[in-house]
Amino acid sequence: MIGANIVSRSSGDLAGRVVRVVAAVTALVLIWVGLDIIRDPDGPARLFASFYDLIGQTSTADAVRERGLDPVQSKLTVMVIALVIGTGGVWLLYVGLNGAVDLLGTRWGERVRPYVFLGPAVAMLSVFLVGPAVLTIIASATEGEGLVANWSFVLTSPDMWLAFRNNIVWLVLGTGGSVVIGLLVATLVDRVKREALAKTFIFLPLAISMVGASVIWRFVYAWAPEGDQQIGLVNAGWTALGNEPVPWLQVPPLNTLALIVIMIWLQTGFAMVVLSAALKGVPSEVIEAARMDGAGERAVFFRVVVPMIRGTLIAVATTISIAILKVFDIVYVTTGGRFETEVLANRMFSEMFSYRNFGRASAIAVILFIAVVPIMVVNIRNLRRQGVGA
């Protein structure tokens, strides 16, 4: 019945086909013109000028051509055009291509159609993911001082070893901390009603950018000389206990730990929400049965609950691990990698943009990619086991 409803709107006749071909051509022209306007900084000004010409306001048109547009107006115009292309234009593109496929007839049309649906997405992925990955691997062998120099720097220099060490500490403590605290809170929250408010407070940092979080925590760790007023929360508490103030972000190895705390603060909410959903899925009869058999709370938790949510624990841990391997913003904003806080992603960024050493930067990118792959594999296999995904 629903199908009949849909079909009644379709038009399989010749007129319908002509309309579709016209739509396809129009879509291409519109997208072409739109792209031309948003690529050119003066594009919006040209557009407005031709518009004023069209309605006969020649003097206004000349003024716009002369002086250009107000920057905000210009930017918003670019955004509107992009939205029209991004939704309407992309949609028209699919409609047009789909219509073109109809012209091929049923037999060939149905063979080609899936690639029409996939085409734009696959093209974007090739251009922005697969292409750069291949180019990066090539660059790590050809750019800068060449293959041997790039890779021997990346694999043997003390700077890089420091970054490797820190990344491992980040992975272990950051992932472990987020998952353990997340699980603890999820378990506690599971036992009280009306937990939504507390959950929201713990969850909220997830919406905050790493740059924002870094500013927040630079303030928490702020340091003033002894005797002065401590305006940082941590040093205020620390000196109140009779200690000397500590510049937490400058003393290794404390500073790396201080940065990991920021990541834990950001990620615990994610772990909590997902684990909390998994805990709700553990049947209460199973827990009751274990209690009846005389299992204590701890045994119930570690021997019954944890094994039952194992898949979710792995999913959460792998997701956070990947986020941590890519961590860049926190280090970049707080210490810039100084005071022995360097990590791989930040080093990659400074090799790329501060030292302009593309070969080394590419080699570090390849290392990061190689490090992410096994975690991805664990994640995907785990999701498949749970029946999620392909």
Place this chain on the structure above:
Amino acid sequence: MTAGVAEAEGVAGSVAVVRAARSPRRARFIERTGVRVAVAVIAVIWSLPTAGLLISSFRSNADIRASGWWDALLHPFEAAQWTVSNYVSVMKADNLATSFINSLVVTIPAVVIPITMAAFAAYAFAWMRFPGRRLLFAGLDLNGTFLGVWLAHTGFGLPLAIFLLYNYISQLPGDLFESAQIDGASHFQIFRELVVPLSVPALASFAIFQFLWVWNDLLVALVYLGTNEEVATLPARLNELVGTKGESWHLLTAGAFVTMIVPLAVFLLLQRYFVRGLIAGSVKG
């Protein structure tokens, strides 16, 4: 060894059972209160850093240096200590107003464009038959101008979008599509009339993810747009402020809050969709 532990725990458990049996209501009350207090303490600890930022952003530079932000809470109704001049200053002098518009310009198309593409691709993976279908999907798992940023964010957002939408769209009832097909509906009609309307929750989840990710992103914004004030997004601009005015806490706190306000609002209003998306990506739904 293990048996011993289990036995010990068993004994502890039975002791607890006996104790609970003596006054079950009181024991439950004490447990609940303990758990509530623990949860409240963690929630407060988690909120303190942001609270400090928010309160400090409304205090004058002199006040921020003279006393900790918690002091302001001791006499909150003393109106003279509160000021919005920090916000006026960062929006105008430090040009965060421009960056705010830049962030909007970058984010909105970068959320909308990948949704369309990913929905088509997800439908094709889930409900169309073609050679190379499995191969393509396995491959996807691995991973100056505004136009460049939009396309980059579209490219980076697509794998998650296709993954989330594929999971959702492939779970839609197949007999619905079959009967539509028998009635002569084409794939395109099924997609437009059935799949898109039915997938609104999944589309909303992805839109929130992508919005938060693009709005909060520093790396892509730095690489594709740089720190030129004319085009810099909020995180890039805030990072600049940290570099140039690292000790001007009155400006940094206000600036940080300006960058956070939109994602926090989106997040609080649409939390349900966001949580649904998180769980769909990690737990069997």
